[in-house]
Amino acid sequence: MKRIYLDYAATTPLDERVLRAMTPYFTEQFGNPNSLHSFGREANVAVDGARSKIAELLGAEPSEIYFTSGGTESDNWAVKGAARMNRQRGAHIITSAIEHPAVMSPCAQLEKEGFSVTYLPVGKAGIVNPDDLAAAIRPDTVLVSVMLANNEIGTIQPVKELAAIARAKKIPFHTDAVQAVGSIPVSVKDLGVDMLSLSAHKFYGPKGVGLLYIRKGLRLDKLMSGGHQERSQRAGTTNVPGVAGMAAAMEIAVSELDKNYAHIKSVRDYFVERIQNEVPHVIYNGDPVRRLPQNANFSFEFIEGESILYRLDMEGLACSSGSACSSGSLDPSHVLLAIGLIHEKAHGSIRFTFGKTTSKADAAYAVETVKKTVETLRAISPLFAEFKGGAVNV
C-alpha cells in the first residue's frame, strides 16, 4: 500500500548525509570525550567541533551551548533551573497557554513547589500579545517562557518583542524553539533570548539529542548532577554520534532553508486551499500567515479526530490528532481550547505536517483521502445528522 507521511512535526527521517557524519563515532571513534587518552581526545574534538558549528549557526558562543537528551530535557532544565535558581528573588513564572507539555508540566510541578504561574492567553489566532506579557510581569517574576512556534497549530510567536520586554525588567526569557529550528531562521542574538531549547530529530537529525542555549552569565539550577560534562552543568556522558549528527543536520537545514521553506510552503498551501474548497464544515486552526510553512491544522466538524486518524492511516496517510481520545485524557488539546474552539470542534482536529520530500502529488492524494474519510465518518455521525435536520426524534 502507498504510504504518505504527513507528521513531520512529530519527527523527521534522518538525512543520509547526517547518518554518514555520525557513523564513525559509533565504531572507530568510540571514545568517551572526557577520557584523557587519545581515544577520548579524538571524541572530544568531534564534540567541540559540533559545538562550534552549532553555536555559529545559532548566533551564539560555543560556551553557551549545552548538549542534552532532547527538547523535553532542555525545556525542563530551563524552566525548573531558572525558577529554582531564583527562588530567593521571587516565585512567579509567566508562560503561554499553548506551550508544549515539556514546558507545561514543569510549570505544574513548580506550582506544587509554591511557584505561581501566569498563562498568557493567545486569542483566536494562537498568538501571544506582547501587551499581555508587559501587564503580567510582577516584581517577583523570575522567568518568562514562550515558545517560538507552536507544535500543534504552527503559529509563530513574537518572541523578539516578548524577550525585549522581559529583558527590560531583567527577567530571564526562555523560548522552546523545537518546532521552529530548521523551518524558519533562528538566531539567539537576533531573538534576544536568554535560553533556547531545540531537538535534532525535528530537522532530519537523530533522536535523543538536543541542546539548551544558556546566555553567558545566566546560572541555572542543575537538572542532572554527576560528572563534569558540559562545564559541570549537565552531567552524563556526551552522546557523541548524536551531537555530531545534530551539527550536520543543522548545517544542512540552515543551508537549505530557503529552498525547503519555499517547497514545503507551496505544498502545504496547495493542500490547505483544496481542503478548504472541497471539504465542507472545516475550520483552519491557527493564524493563516504567521505560522510555520509545514503546518496545517483542521477541525472537521461533526466527527472525531482519533477515528479520522485511524481511517486515514488505513489508507496509508500518517498524521496526528488533538482529540482527547488519542492522548488518553478526556479533554482535547489545551492548544485548541486556548484558541477558543469548543470541545466538539477540538475533538475533531487533525494536524498535517509536511516535509522536504513531500510532493504535490502526495498532497493531492492526501486531499482525496481526507475527503473520502470525512464523508464516511459523517455518514455515521449523529451530530451531522442533527445538523442536517435529519435526526430521529428522541
Next chain:
Amino acid sequence: MYNEKVVKEFSNPQNAGELQNANAVGKVGNAVCGDIMQISMLIDENDVITDVKFKTFGCAAAIATSSVATRLVKGKTVDEALKITNKQVIDELGGLPVQKLHCSVLAEEAIREAINDYLLKHKQTGR
C-alpha cells in the same frame, strides 16, 4: 493500541445508519467528552428486536463498540438485550485499551436507553 478485532470492526462497522421506521431510539454521551452514540431499533409485537442501526460520533473504539452492540442485540428479545453488559461487548472485541473501556459502557447504556424509550412509548412503563 487496538487489537485486530477492534480494527476490523472499526474499518467495516456493521449496522451503521439510522432506521427510518424505528420505534425505539436511545442516544447517550455528549459531544464535550467526544462520544455520542445513537441506537435506533425496530421492535416487533413479541418484543423481539428485528432491526437495529447505530450512529456514533467518537473514536475508533466507540465506533467498534457500537457496531458490536448492534450485532449483539439483533434478533434478541427486549429482556435478553437488557442483560447485555459492557463486559460482553469488550469480550466480543477481544479486549479494549484501559482508557477506552468507557466506550463499552456507552454501548450498554445506548441499548438500555433505546429499550427504555420503547417501553415508555409502548408499554407505559420504563425500566
